Amino acid sequence: MTFPLTSDRQSVAHVRVRYAETDKMGVVYYANYLVWFEVGRCEWLRATEFSYRQLEAEGIILPVIEAHCEYRRPLRYDEEVEVRTRGTMLSPARLRFDYEIVLSGAADPSAVGWTEHCGVDLQGRPRRLPPFVRRLFA
Amino acid sequence: MTFPLTSDRQSVAHVRVRYAETDKMGVVYYANYLVWFEVGRCEWLRATEFSYRQLEAEGIILPVIEAHCEYRRPLRYDEEVEVRTRGTMLSPARLRFDYEIVLSGAADPSAVGWTEHCGVDLQGRPRRLPPFVRRLFA
Amino acid sequence: MTFPLTSDRQSVAHVRVRYAETDKMGVVYYANYLVWFEVGRCEWLRATEFSYRQLEAEGIILPVIEAHCEYRRPLRYDEEVEVRTRGTMLSPARLRFDYEIVLSGAADPSAVGWTEHCGVDLQGRPRRLPPFVRRLFA
């Protein structure tokens, strides 16, 4: 098994912009895109009959170690948005997810970004991810 | 010891309105007042050389069982705000905090509210609060 | 037309608990229920082929003047939740929404609450709500 392993699968999660997510500029506040990224990666994992909750039940968590976002067009209250996610296994203990935030019906993303994660146990020690995680990327 | 026991002490916590806390109406989003209430009651507890973190270390948490807020005047980005808090012990297991949200220098509160809390252990069972909590209200 | 006018209609919005919405107690942080209430009332208004965005386009906003929530059972990450909403017109300028937060498949609500709103124009002056709003409650 050689890394990185990028899955062909792209998941799509749907969110509708909440009033709480806007700011006084009238558009979505920039930190909320990272919340949507998390919605996106949960959907990606869920679509594999695996959920993040399940991984936690095994005593492994996947904290974010790096996050990045490029904001191209603002999004507004009540708009419907797709969070398109792809996953890559970078090493036995590290994952990366790539995101596109797309206004429903639009050709180009309003924002793009990625996050990197490292498997750790509940004491915070790095841990190889169990085989069922690896299979998601095969 | 008869209930309710209301402490004479009022704590004051200072917050400055964050951009993230505004919404597209240009004012503070209504749910964020409950976040400030929490800042207020932590300050109230801290001022007694007791912190909520300490209570948790004893295996007791104080979840909110009821919350209420009246919004009288909007607050805006970058404004300095005082969170004035008073505490009442309603029964051996229940507390209430009363809050005033006051724009610095203003005579009247911009909002007022209260929360009620019940001591529970980590399994969610109601628990009498330890004596050091009771003394705060004496 | 006599007030209060309570519509028979109940809307149901679906939310799934986000990681961002949990706190260190492992359950949904209490202020986030007010965010869900807002999701609920938007859905209620949308279901009438009327949206809050449309009202704003007419120069009227509906700020919350009072909010209340009772927390009965905690909710956890990834759970699916229904936000059931009913609307009442209290007077020509005031509305009330009642909410039930129900874990999917559960018999009883995990939380219940309500909000009161007053129609104001962009200068903050109270305004009677336009006839198309009143018809929603007829």
Place this chain on the structure above:
Amino acid sequence: MTFPLTSDRQSVAHVRVRYAETDKMGVVYYANYLVWFEVGRCEWLRATEFSYRQLEAEGIILPVIEAHCEYRRPLRYDEEVEVRTRGTMLSPARLRFDYEIVLSGAADPSAVGWTEHCGVDLQGRPRRLPPFVRRLFA
């Protein structure tokens, strides 16, 4: 005037971790670091007798066009945190801020990151920043 222009000035803003900012992992949720970055850059601007609010009064806003964060050590409820910020003017219309999130008393940052901003008018068109902004970086 040649770009980039990096100011020597570093501002320090103080935040205390709020309960609302933690997640079920027991640590600060990753999107909240971007909220703190915003607190940091407001402080940086305020310390120059210039505030972001003042810029908005001139009809110019500074939306984030890119954000990045590296998470090195988790932060926990009630901890006191410094947000250390430096500013750079990249071009007549673009700014960059660099942040260090440091647990009070610690030698090394718990997280580091940066944001890039572009001056735009209220119609969203790019705008050169007014001279008083440039002087901040001289």
